[in-house]
Amino acid sequence: MNPLINAEIGMLYTTDSRFLAKIKYTRNPDSYTFIFSSPPESPLPKQVYLMPGEAPNDYTSFLCTTTGVFNEFYVPQTDRTWYLTETETLDLPDYRTEFRIDLSFPLTIVPQGTSKNTTISVVDISVGGLKFITDQEFQVDKTFSFIFTKGAEPVFITALILKRYPARTPGVYCYGCRFLDLAQQAESVLRGFIFKENLIQSKSHRRL
Structure with missing residues (x-):
């Protein structure tokens, strides 16, 4: 299976709002899969914010807990290896009790x-x-x-x-x-x- 088929672009930030990386990701029922084009130079923090998309005026973000475990996945269509890691989502899209x-x-x-x-x-x-x-x-x-x-x-x-x-x-x-x-x-x-x-x-x- 090609993990990039339904992948979207997102930005990762630390909990004190420092930019970490531009990545691809896929949505799961209660988590996200982060997809890196190369292994991160430093271990990911235990918690990170995912900001979907690239729109400068979109302030949507979700707090995720990382595992630090990466799996390599070779995608023939891109002729390269991608690095996938699973996360647990702490801020689900409907996390507020009020509309x-x-x-x-x-x-x-x-x-x-x-x-x-x-x-x-x-x-x-x-x-x-x-x-x-x-x-x-x-x-x-x-x-x-x-x-x-x-x-x-x-x-x-x-x-x-x-x-x-x-x-x-x-x-x-x-x-x-x-x-x-x-x-x-x-x-x-x-x-x-x-x-x-x-x-x-x-x-x-x-x-x-």
């Missing part, structure tokens, strides 16, 4: 410990949290607050930064966060906004 939408918009926040406003760019959002990019470094486990104004009415929300994700562009930092103790009114506004935006995106996709 999320990919959506880009600026958001003004007030980080914990300061009264100074900072602008970030949201790249996806759900009722449970959001992912954002910024040109500033933030500390994981810190909180920030903001007034969400894109829904039916303004609501105050506090969020906890859970982890840092890789970003393909130098000087850009990507973070995932969880909303804390959402009031019923805020949750209702968020659900209404996400439902509306999902309908708009679905209609737009059907027209393509």
Whole structure:
């Protein structure tokens, strides 16, 4: 069997967002197979982020646990040997309990410990949290607050930064966060906004 038939292109990053390698990979039900054109010069870290594709504005990434075991596979069609290693996926595509939408918009926040406003760019959002990019470094486990104004009415929300994700562009930092103790009114506004935006995106996709 040719392991390259269904292979896709992806980028590997360390958990502190350093670029490791451009690879091919295949998707399995709960894992990924990484395919290298040559053996890595150094052992892979125990955990790495896989960013599918090469689009600079796509911040999708999945945390994988590596085994360090490589199998050689000669592919006659390419007249070369490829190096395959299996991984366990810690972030499955549907790992969030709440439905999320990919959506880009600026958001003004007030980080914990300061009264100074900072602008970030949201790249996806759900009722449970959001992912954002910024040109500033933030500390994981810190909180920030903001007034969400894109829904039916303004609501105050506090969020906890859970982890840092890789970003393909130098000087850009990507973070995932969880909303804390959402009031019923805020949750209702968020659900209404996400439902509306999902309908708009679905209609737009059907027209393509």
